[in-house]
Amino acid sequence: MSDRLRLNAPLPSLDAWVEAFATAEIPVLTDTAETLEQMRATEDDVDAHGLGELMSTDPLMTLKVLAHVSELRRSHSAGLHAAPETVTAALVLMGITPFFRAFGPQPTMEEALAGHDEALIGLSRVMQRAERASRYALAFAAHRADPDAAIIHSAALLHDFAEMLLWVHAPDLALQIATLQAADRTLRSAAAQRQVLGVTLADLEQALMKRWRLPELLTRITGNKDERDPQVRCVHLAVRVARHTARGWDDAGVPDDLHEIAELLNLSEAHALKLLHEFD
Known part of the structure; x- marks a missing residue:
């Protein structure tokens, strides 16, 4: 999920819609993006429950984390057997430092829809x-x-x-x-x-x-x-x-x-x- 996408006309099939959305950059709430950067500065004091609570009001950040952990499970299936069903469980599985390494400063909804x-x-x-x-x-x-x-x-x-x-x-x-x-x-x-x-x-x-x-x-x-x-x-x-x-x-x-x-x-x-x- 890394490319900015802007569609002005419908795509020809469900598969085409899936491919476009699955690879596009997903923005998050501004509050989420700003609080994550504050937490990044004090990473040693952050735990999975605090991060999970932040994301519990942000559907798109929750989606990004669950999709990322799913990808990790595909890539390292020998080491990651359990499928976390909540964002907090996903964060526990990932670890705090790997989370911040995988998720840099987040794009925001306001930036994505500027104008x-x-x-x-x-x-x-x-x-x-x-x-x-x-x-x-x-x-x-x-x-x-x-x-x-x-x-x-x-x-x-x-x-x-x-x-x-x-x-x-x-x-x-x-x-x-x-x-x-x-x-x-x-x-x-x-x-x-x-x-x-x-x-x-x-x-x-x-x-x-x-x-x-x-x-x-x-x-x-x-x-x-x-x-x-x-x-x-x-x-x-x-x-x-x-x-x-x-x-x-x-x-x-x-x-x-x-x-x-x-x-x-x-x-x-x-x-x-x-x-x-x-x-x-």
Whole structure:
């Protein structure tokens, strides 16, 4: 992941999209980039949990670390057997000094989208939505005493990373999709994406996760549509309610979300709503 990419027209196939995105430079939040440089200056005082906490609110930095460790496992399979399913576990496996050696000063979203304010706003909204969804998913998993709560948090954080990458690498196309949906509120996201890109972001995301060989459990929870699986439901309901409440709690989809969340957590809807507000 090293080359700056800017696409202005759709690519001919899913494979072409995967190849373009898999090799392109990925920017991170400015706060992440700046704090990493502060930590680099005092590397001996840094541990994996502190670094992991920093990255737990930055989906794209989390993605970069998990993809990097996956590549290390491919290159040194004899020495790295376990597939870390969270960014903290990945950092423990790598070690602090090798992490800072592998990850120099990070490019930022503002640098990547300089002069494209609309796209920066669009990307920021998706990033903020992902961070909220990850908090909701963690709350749901913790309430259920799920031993994979940290992985469920990661799955929700990464759930829409292909949309983030589209804003970074093809901002004009991302804006076209947003414009189509703003003009027709009944237009499904997948239909708008296929109309503009020729592929859906869900398909692109799953293909990228397979390309980077991200952990199987993370890939399954992020992409699986089996609503009977409580881990999948934690993630999908968290993502849904974060999307529906991105601009307030009066969206028409919220009552249905609340009903399903209450059912998942075996709570009344009033208690489920209280839990959501506590973690917002």
